Amino acid sequence: MSKVAHEESRALDSVEAVREACAEFRLVADRLRTEIAQVLVGQTTVVEQVLMALFANGHVLLEGVPGLGKTLLVRTLGRALGLQFSRIQFTPDLMPADILGTQIVVENQAMGRRELQFRPGPIFTQILLADEINRASPKSQSALLEAMQERAVTVAGETRKLDRPFLVLATQNPIEQEGTYPLPEAQLDRFLFKVTVPYATRTDIATIIDRTTGARAREEETKAVLTAREIHFAQDLARKVLVARHVQDYAVRLVLATHPTGTASLAEVERMVLVGASPRGGQALIAAAKVRALMAGRCAVSTQDIAALVAPALRHRIVRTFEAESAGVTCDGILAQIVQLVPAEAQP
Numbered sequence: 409m410s411k412v413a414h415e416e417s418r419a420l421d422s423v424e425a426v427r428e429a430c431a432e433f434r435l436v437a438d439r440l441r442t443e444i445a446q447v448l449v450g451q452t453t454v455v456e457q458v459l460m461a462l463f464a465n466g467h468v469l470l471e472g473v474p475g476l477g478k479t480l481l482v483r484t485l486g487r488a489l490g491l492q493f494s495r496i497q498f499t500p501d502l503m504p505a506d507i508l509g510t511q512i513v514v515e516n517q518a519m520g521r522r523e524l525q526f527r528p529g530p531i532f533t534q535i536l537l538a539d540e541i542n543r544a545s546p547k548s549q550s551a552l553l554e555a556m557q558e559r560a561v562t563v564a565g566e567t568r569k570l571d572r573p574f575l576v577l578a579t580q581n582p583i584e585q586e587g588t589y590p591l592p593e594a595q596l597d598r599f600l601f602k603v604t605v606p607y608a609t610r611t612d613i614a615t616i617i618d619r620t621t622g623a624r625a626r627e628e629e630t631k632a633v634l635t636a637r638e639i640h641f642a643q644d645l646a647r648k649v650l651v652a653r654h655v656q657d658y659a660v661r662l663v664l665a666t667h668p669t670g671t672a673s674l675a676e677v678e679r680m681v682l683v684g685a686s687p688r689g690g691q692a693l694i695a696a697a698k699v700r701a702l703m704a705g706r707c708a709v710s711t712q713d714i715a716a717l718v719a720p721a722l723r724h725r726i727v728r729t730f731e732a733e734s735a736g737v738t739c740d741g742i743l744a745q746i747v748q749l750v751p752a753e754a755q756p
Contacts (some may be wrong), residue, residue, distance in 0.1 A: 418638075426648045427707045428690040433642060434705030440488060440633045446483045447630055448477055449619070452613035456703075457603050457720050458577065459487065462548050463702065464540050466600025467484055467556050467576040469541075469724060476605045478579045482537040489639065490632035491573070494533035498544035500592055501552070504551035506732060507531050508561050526563065531555055534571050534636065538578035542588040556598045573639050593683075600692045602724035604740075642702075650699040650708040659693040659714050665746045668727050674749055683727035690719040711752040718743050 437459070454470070458481065461468045470478050479495070486493030496507060509529035516523050530536070532554070541549060557563050559570045578599070581588055596602070608616065634642075658724055663676050667684035697713035723739040732742070 409592075416417045426645070429645050430649070430702055430707040431705050433645060433702055436633065436705040442486050443488045443630060443633050448481055448671050449615045450608055451477060451605065452562060454603055454605055455481065457601055460696050460699045460703070460717075461600045462489075462573065462639070463646050463699045464600060465573065465643050465690065466695065467578070467595070467598060469578050469580055469599040469602045470605055471582065471602060473578045473581065473607075474691075476607065478577075478605055479539060480539060480576045482535060484630050485577075486535045487630035488536070488633050489594075490635050491534040491639075492571070493535045493537070495537040495539060496530050496532040497539050498541050498548065500543060500545060502544045502548045504548055505529070507548065507551045508555075508563050509642070511564050513526030524564075526566075528568075531561060532568075532570060532576065534573055536576050538576060540581060541578040542580045542591055544589065546589060546592060548746055549589070549591060552578075553595060553598065553628070556595075558703065571636075573636060592718075597686055599687050599724060600696060601720040604723075611694055620744075646695070646698045646702050648707075649701050651694060651698065652708065653716060654753065655697075655709050655711055657695060657754055658711050658750075659690050659697070661754065662691045662714065662746060662751050663687070663722070663729045665750050666722060666743075674746065676745060676749065677742065680729055680732040681726055685722045685725040689722050689725045693717060696721055715747050715752070718747055 440459065441452075441455065448455065458468050458470075462485075470481075472478060481631060482495075483493060496502075496511050508531055509527050511524045515523045538552065541552075548740050555570060555574070556576055559572070559574050560567050561570065562568075576599075580591070642724050663685050665677060666681060666689070668678045668681045693714055695707070696717045697709045700708045700713045700717065701707070719740050722743055726739055726742065728742070729736065
């Protein structure tokens with residue numbers, strides 16, 4: 409990352425320094441995308457949004473049917489970023505201790521006595537894949553709440569900090585499949601993005617088959633492009649990206665437009681939305697838009713950045729009415745309508 413790579417602690421105390429670092433980071437973001445593409449075929453938008461969440465210091469909920477490369481994406485991302493990686497397979501019998509860790513009794517031969525020792529669970533990592541999170545009971549799902557919000561875990565009354573960066577990538581099968589437990593609203597709101605993983609295209613499927621079943625099929629080696637310290641610097645850099653007052657106001661008006669009541673509510677939306685987005689929705693829009701601008705080499709957010717991220721940032725933060733569900737109106741459809749109705753510039 410040139411200067412960003414070996415001067416991650418340098419000061420960003422001037423507009424010129426931020427502008428220079430933004431331009432440099434664009435080159436590294438391109439290399440990171442290229443490295444991931446060596447292993448993962450297609451899913452460009454999914455990869456882009458996961459990277460945005462990482463540099464915005466947020467978590468991602470990936471929704472899609474099995475076999476679309478969600479686990480491969482997370483594993484490849486960990487290798488490309490040089491971070492520790494853990495995977496938890498969520499099942500109905502999974503217990504919180506299986507995630508967080510537990511106290512065990514060990515023999516202290518030097519002291520000639522037994523003592524309690526904490527054995528950390530798989531959550532003590534930097535990239536955590538919570539695979540099929542909606543197959544576990546609500547009790548086990550809630551074990552992630554403190555870790556996602558506070559970047560810490562409390563076991564037996566003692567709080568232990570998690571390493572930075574800490575990113576949860578949870579996968580979820582569509583709710584209509586049997587044997588799943590819908591995530592509670594409090595947990596959904598902890599995710600910066602909800603990313604829908606689409607089916608592979610005809611070309612992508614052909615490429616996957618060639619890579620995995622041909623005579624020269626082999627597992628691609630992923631090289632580390634960034635380190636944890638460099639990711640910290642990039643996260644700090646993202647916070648320095650400028651947001652003009654009218655751009656922030658656009659994000660605020662989009663969030664308010666999801667509310668079924670209030671002065672900013674839209675008549676077209678009222679009958680389709682039961683619960684609107686929380687203030688975390690506005691925070692997610694701004695934080696992610698800063699990273700989107702940064703990855704494009706810009707040091708200021710535009711209204712186009714905000715509009716492009718409305719769906720992944722807000723689709724899990726609104727609840728549809730029964731009328732909307734019955735009519736087959738999706739959350740993405742509602743949000744697309746809101747983007748059309750809310751002008752980028754506030755009306756005088």
